[in-house]
Amino acid sequence: MAAPEDPHRRRVGLLYDERMCRHATPDGEIHPENPDRIRAIWQKLESEGIPLRCVVLSAKEAEDKYIASVHTARHIKLIKNISSKKFNSQRLRIASEFNSIYFNKGSSEASYLAAGSVMEVSEKVAKGDLDSAIAIVRPPGHHAESDEAMGFCLFNNVAIAANFLLNERPELGIRKILIVDWDVHHGNGTQNMFYNDPRVLFFSVHRFDFGMFYPASGDGSYCMIGEGPGAGYNINVPWEQGQCGDADYVAVWDHVLLPVAESYDPDIILISAGFDAAVDDPLGGCCITPYGYSLMLKKLMGFAQGKIVMALEGGYNLKSIADSVLACAKVLLEEKPLVGSIKAQPLESTWRVIQEVRHELKTFWPALSVELPQKVLVSNWRPCSVELNLSSSSESIVENDGGASVTICATNFVEIIEPLSKLNIDEDNHGKAITLDHIATDKSPVVLSEECPNAQALMPDKNVDGCTRWRSVLSKTEVWYGSYGSNMWKPGFLCYIKGGKVEGMNEPCPGSQDKSSPKDSSSSMMYCFKRIVYIKRMVKAKVQEHLYWIYLILVLLLKTSHCLWRLSRLDGILTSFI
């Protein structure tokens, strides 16, 4: 018998539907985004008796007309038909044309159910029938662009639901929506869909790694703040590295998200709740604990009268995601106060990122313009060992595609970068020489000694007239380049340094000799991409051999902020030596 209705009891919706398990890899290949993810979550909740305390709902397919508010007719048609018989022979090929996508016979239905489910629970929460809800859905949604499936995502579930509330249910009084995307990856699709819309404040905290982490475009930069009427309504907090955990996220909550949410005063909060920043996730490399997630969620419950919808996005360690969702469900049910504590302090880089974000957005959100107390900044952080990963794949540290990849560990990034950052480019002599003024020429960068025993041999020619000649070593450079922009499908500006073929490449790299500046859409990226360089498509041996030079390029780019002219100048400097 059901317990008597307690008027104070939180009404929490819980949606799960086995039909979403039918989306799977076509031939049973192992894949992180697999049906067991949602099964594991559901089983955990059941074993803890959570469904009994919630309003359990089953999935409903979204209608095309609602999906069409964010996706093109062409994309809807593709997802609608991809599982039908007539696509049997083409399905694999079509999937391969997208970035990180598979399709099978269950994909269409699952996509419609995932989108429809997030809509369904959002409507119920908006109406007040539920206080809050968790939609345990797949496939995930936040990477899906209006005309493109991407990153395991077919329809953008959260974006569809947000648009539905704003455009189709005005009577529910939802005029301002806060989307909090705490998946470890940047929610590029959602960002783009609301980029000039002030009715949706999109907030994403994600690993960025200076543009090397998936989806590895400039879109995740903190400079992407929205456009037109949406300016100020897009907030990215881009981690410089993995290892972020409870303390880092709570710091971002306290010093960025909550002050903004306070003044934005949303009518409802939709969480793109990926759990791939959880401890032990195989893709994320971060370490949020279930307690961390519960704190993050609890802090959001103070807004929008507690109207919160969580929609599952990524998260690939079955135990971690199940434990994390369980912790969140308990918070929404509000039956007991939270227990737990935060073990570590935020990383040093976390304070740097927080300050960058606050600085970027302070004209829009006055609460961010207050300087953070110096004592917080100087003492409240932990140093860390940073892995700087140079790889042919965009996501390298934990998910390695087997391509060229070298991980360089150093106890302190600054120690490596500092001496190199003192390298000067001789403005008037560009293309001729690089002045080394602070590094003793007999001292190679500390890090290289272990990883690259040849570092000494790779040192530039001896100092000539206070200038070090780089030419002889660089002339060995076969193919390597830095590119600004995505290294996946639509390369942005390529700074290609002497082309040619490398193993596995049929053609010289596209973009070789392309000195033109980036066009239209990618040009905004140039402003944002302050510190990014991709070094890619190198055979492993080459990476080793050219570590020193990779460092040099990285440092130069890390140092510079006006990338376009600097980059072209750098290009000039380097090509002239080859």
Ligand code: Q9C
């Ligand atoms: N080297 C979500 O978490 N990885 N998507 C591709 C290519 C794709 C993650 C790696 C990761 C997608 C929803």
Ligand code: ZN
């Ligand atoms: Zn993710």
